[in-house]
Amino acid sequence: xxxxxxxxxxxxxxxxxxxxxxxxxxxxxxxxxxxxxxxxxxxxxxxxxxxxxxxxxxxxxxxxxxxxxxxxxxxxxxxxxxxxxxxxxxxxxxxxxxxxxxxxxxxxxxxxxxxxxxxxxxxxxxxxxxxxxxxxxxxxxxxxxxxxxxxxxxxxxxxxxxxxxxxxxxxxxxxxxxxxxxxxxxxxxxxxxxxxxxxxxxxxxxxxxxxxxxxxxxxxxxxxxxxxxxxxxxxxxxxxxxxxxxxxxxxxxxxxxxxxxxxxxxxxxxxxx
DNA sequence: ATTGAGACCTGTCGGC
DNA sequence: TGCCGACAGGTCTCAA
Numbered sequence: 001x002x003x004x005x006x007x008x009x010x011x012x013x014x015x016x017x018x019x020x021x022x023x024x025x026x027x028x029x030x031x032x033x034x035x036x037x038x039x040x041x042x043x044x045x046x047x048x049x050x051x052x053x054x055x056x057x058x059x060x061x062x063x064x065x066x067x068x069x070x071x072x073x074x075x076x077x078x079x080x081x082x083x084x085x086x087x088x089x090x091x092x093x094x095x096x097x098x099x100x101x102x103x104x105x106x107x108x109x110x111x112x113x114x115x116x117x118x119x120x121x122x123x124x125x126x127x128x129x130x131x132x133x134x135x136x137x138x139x140x141x142x143x144x145x146x147x148x149x150x151x152x153x154x155x156x157x158x159x160x161x162x163x164x165x166x167x168x169x170x171x172x173x174x175x176x177x178x179x180x181x182x183x184x185x186x187x188x189x190x191x192x193x194x195x196x197x198x199x200x201x202x203x204x205x206x207x208x209x210x211x212x213x214x215x216x217x218x219x220x221x222x223x224x225x226x227x228x229x230x231x232x233x234x235x236x237x238x239x240x241x242x243x244x245x246x247x248x249x250x251x252x253x254x255x256x257x258x259x260x261x262x263x264x265x266x267x268x269x270x271x272x273x
Numbered sequence: 274a275t276t277g278a279g280a281c282c283t284g285t286c287g288g289c
Numbered sequence: 290t291g292c293c294g295a296c297a298g299g300t301c302t303c304a305a
Contacts, residue, residue, distance in 0.1 A: 003298060034281075034300080058299075076299055077283075095283085114282045116299060132300090159276070168300090175298055239298090262278060264296085 002058060002074040004140065004173030005222035010080055011055045012227055014108060017082055018050040018062055022103035029097050034075060034118045044068060044121050045100075057136050057172035061127075068121050071133070075116025083107040136172040140215050145171060147212045151204035154194040161197070161211075162190030163261045170194075171215065177239045178218050180266045184238045184248075185214035189272045190265045238266040246271060 002010070026042045038044075048064035055061070062070040083090060085105035098110040098119060110119070122130060137153060138145040153170040154161075164170055165179040174182070183190050188197075188207055197208040237247050242257040246268035253270025 006298075073299080075282095076297070113284065114297090114299095116281070118300090157275090163276085166299090177298055261276085263299095 002076075002078065003175030003178050004055075004058060005178070005219055005226055007055055007058045007060065007074060007173075008223050009226035010074070011053065011060055013082065014060075014080060015053055017102055017104065017106040017108055018053045020049065020051070021106070022047065022049045023064075023100055024103050025099075025101040027099040027101075029099070033097060033112060033115045034073075035120070038120050041119075041121060045070065056133065056139070057168060058175070059133065067124050069124075069127050071118075071120050071122055071127075072110070073118045075112060075114060075118070077114040078110065078112035078117035081109045081111060083109075135169050137168060137170045138172065140171050140173055140219055145212065145216075147204035147208040150212050151198035151208040152202045154208075155198040155200075155202035157194035159194050160190060160260050161188060161192050161194045162265050164194035165215075166261065166263070173219070174215065176263050177236065178215075178222065180239050181237055182211065182214040182218045184267060184272060185218055186210040187248075187271050187273065189269075190260060190267050192273075238268065241266060 023045050024047075026045045028037055028042055031037065044066070045064070048066055048068075050062045050070075051065060052063040053061070054063075058073060060072040060074075062072075064070065081090065081096075083106065090109075093111055095111050095113040095115075096109050097112055097115070100108040100110075102108065110117070127133065138149055150171065154164055157164055159167075162179050162183060165174050165182065166176065180190065186207065188211060197205055197211060199205060238255050241255045244255050245251075246253040246255060248268065248271050251268060251271045253268040255266055255268055257264055257266050259265070
């Protein structure tokens with residue numbers, strides 16, 4: 001479920017529950033997710049007010065009055081359920097791992113069957129020097145991310161372009177679905193070398209402009225769809241559509257699937273070069 | 274230094 | 290119905 005657009009939709013949904021609300025209780029129902037919960041996890045959360053709640057790449061960050069930041073990642077199967085006061089209480093699922101009770105009465109439950117998600121608490125200096133967070137590339141929807149930035153990051157790389165798009169240090173937040181989708185919009189082959197979108201000096205070539213535009217477009221549209229609540233997920237152009245006709249008008253190709261970096265890539269060999 | 278494969282863990286789906 | 294393998298939207302680590 002969660003790439004950048006899905007995580008952004010979660011942030012939007014949780015924001016009214018979290019921002020400027022106090023955490024009255026936290027129930028942690030197992031010792032770990034992908035990693036163990038940090039020491040005194042509950043004690044460091046209870047009584048704290050969430051000052052700022054934001055997203056960075058696929059991470060959710062809740063900064064508390066204590067100045068510590070609660071960092072959350074949904075992994076492959078993580079998600080939140082929100083119950084507002086007056087809602088019928090839901091049964092506890094065996095994969096409900098953390099339950100936040102907020103001062104507003106909202107109950108926010110983190111559920112994650114595969115437990116690839118994570119939750120930790122970082123001090124300001126731990127946050128600033130965090131090996132993963134500080135190595136993240138630009139936010140794709142920010143002005144920091146443009147053809148020049150993408151070309152610079154891809155310069156000289158021989159790795160396939162699709163694999164490069166999954167590298168969170170090049171651009172932060174794309175995952176397996178939207179990488180395939182953006183490449184289709186940009187009409188670029190997932191197999192071409194990442195470095196081929198840049199000159200030897202790291203200046204953008206024409207495909208770099210198309211690709212940055214495509215990434216922004218695909219993510220923006222997905223967020224809009226998810227936020228509208230009328231759709232559970234966005235309709236995909238190529239992802240999981242092996243054998244179907246290419247949706248590009250007049251193309252007539254058939255979508256193929258192949259493995260890159262042990263993940264499935266979907267693309268149209270006819271119009272993606 | 275990059276890069277690919279495998280590991281982490283559970284659920285679902287298709288085939289027999 | 291049951292069993293089995295393949296696969297799933299993310300990272301991390303290890304070996305080449």
